[in-house]
Amino acid sequence: MHTTRRLLWPVLLALVTAALLAGCAKRSQQEAPATPGALTLTGAGATFPYPLYSKWFAEYEKVAPTVRINYQSIGSGGGIQQLKAGTVDFGASDAPLSDEEMKAMPAPVVHIPTVAGAAVIACNLPGRAQRLRLTPEAIAGIYLGEIKRWRDARITASNPGVKLPDLAIAVTHRSDGSGTTYIFTHYLAAVSKTWADRVGAGKSVDWPVGIGGKGNEGVTGVVKQTPGAIGYVELAYAMQNKLAYAEVRNAAGKFIAPTVASTTAAAAAAVGAMKKDVRVSIVNASTPTAYPIAGFTYLLVYREQKDRAKGEAIAKFLLWAVHDGQKYAPPLLYAPLPLGVVALDEAAIRSLTHGAKPLIAEGR
């Protein structure tokens, strides 16, 4: 009895160690791919396009069964950092890299716009039946804190016959860094010199006024709860939750409602400028049907791929995504790329190389 008691701990320790070692051995066995020739690509980054990317990866597996793609939606910042560190094969970001950030990357990076999104202005005006119409000056004035009440002349001027409540405007914005903020602040910087000088544009900014809500849900929660509130949310979110939104006047002078079609129109208007630099902002487009507060989300890859097989797989996937993948966008409430941008993307994908030879041969 005494012997058993003394032997108990050493035996237990030996058993636990054996179990751990067995577990390690089993795990390393599982890491080897099940089918020979199977390739796994890893990507990380933006959360905004994650639902669409998940659909793409699942559908692409049917097209190319030997390629598996893993994606971690850790945020654009994380995606860029992982790409820089070389731990992922591609990154995803709602905001393009600035010139400074491009220089900080170890090798040249190619931006591939994949889909477009928009920022919808949601309002809570009790007792109002019709759609509100807002001019760029009104939106900028509200977010600068210069327009404090709904009955201000700058708002009533574009809404004749609509009885606006005599409430103070409760301004809401995103507290977390987000691509939607990036699009919205770029719009404000484009339509208001005061905003461009004082605040600037980015995924997070120093807002002059307003309450910050976390995520689209946070902003929507505040807007729904507070009479007289105004906020901006992602197009897909606004449509799924049927939020009351405002029509915004675009550069052509028309009041446009935010839809998938009007967002694609905004993207189409920028094709000319994108030929010089694909990172150009597409806000405040001048075509009559374009919604003015729109922007792309990008996939980022190195121009020179280190691994031929992986590079070819990435290039083929990207080619599929900008052509066949676009049809999955509208049902998920993302705006598909206009043909002009698809052509630009194809040129960019064909410029990817391995050892100075293009990954995708001409004509494929």
Added chain:
Amino acid sequence: MLGANVGDRFFKWVLLAAAATVLALIALLGCELAQASAPAMRHFGWRFIHTSTWDPVHRIFGALPFIYGTLISSFLALLIATPISLGAALFLAELAPARVRDGLSFLIELLAAVPSVVYGLWGIFVLVPLLRPVEAWLGQRLGMVPLFQGAPYGIGMLAAGVILAIMVIPFITAVSREVLRAVPRSQREAAYALGSTRWEALRGPVLRYALPGILGAIMLGLGRALGETMAVTMVIGNRPEISASLFQPAATMASVLANEFAEATGDLYIASLIEIGLILFGLTIIINAVARLMIWRVAGAGPRGVQE
């Protein structure tokens, strides 16, 4: 055959290793935070702690609004929670009949099990609409006091303080109740023997005996309140601004980290956020150390016995 001596020494080293691992983890955490925030420390120096601007576009970062928000929301929470918790603890330890005591203890401890995010959601959809008329009333009656000025949106420092108070109550109550129960019966009986009423006995010997432990419980609550992230970020308004009014939105260190870290790009931005993490880490350690010193001083002066 293993001698008892060898076994004992081996056991001692294993326990020492366990304790050393904990210390090593804390030291490692501090070192990693300091290393990662070095670019921001080099760029801003001590200015970081007293600058009020947080501008990611122009790359000007200052932690003061977040430090202010964290401290004020936590102390507000303690201010609200301490009387309620102590009252509940006294009731549970001294006055409640056995059945009520067990059921009520269980329910209070259940509050601690609710996830932070759920508190945040409850805050947005229940607490904030409730606070709006309260804030409106306070603004009307006590509007001359700077604490109660500004638009009563509901979302702001007051909402954060109330939610933190609710989250902190179960901790303070549970520990205080245990501390009060640990007071030896002899103390109470001596008080009754001298002719004191129930309330006088509680207020005098019992509470004084339990004071170090109760202070420890309050500090535990403060520690929880300082680090609380999700619930606060949903109701505090996330505005990096220092304001005297409780109705205005504010921001805390934990909330800005939760909000901006995932999407932060740029070395200075990320390093500044990590430096805020380092400050929070340091602040928590300092406050806990000060609390511990306070308790030692009180425990040294008062009767010994309760070691929490």
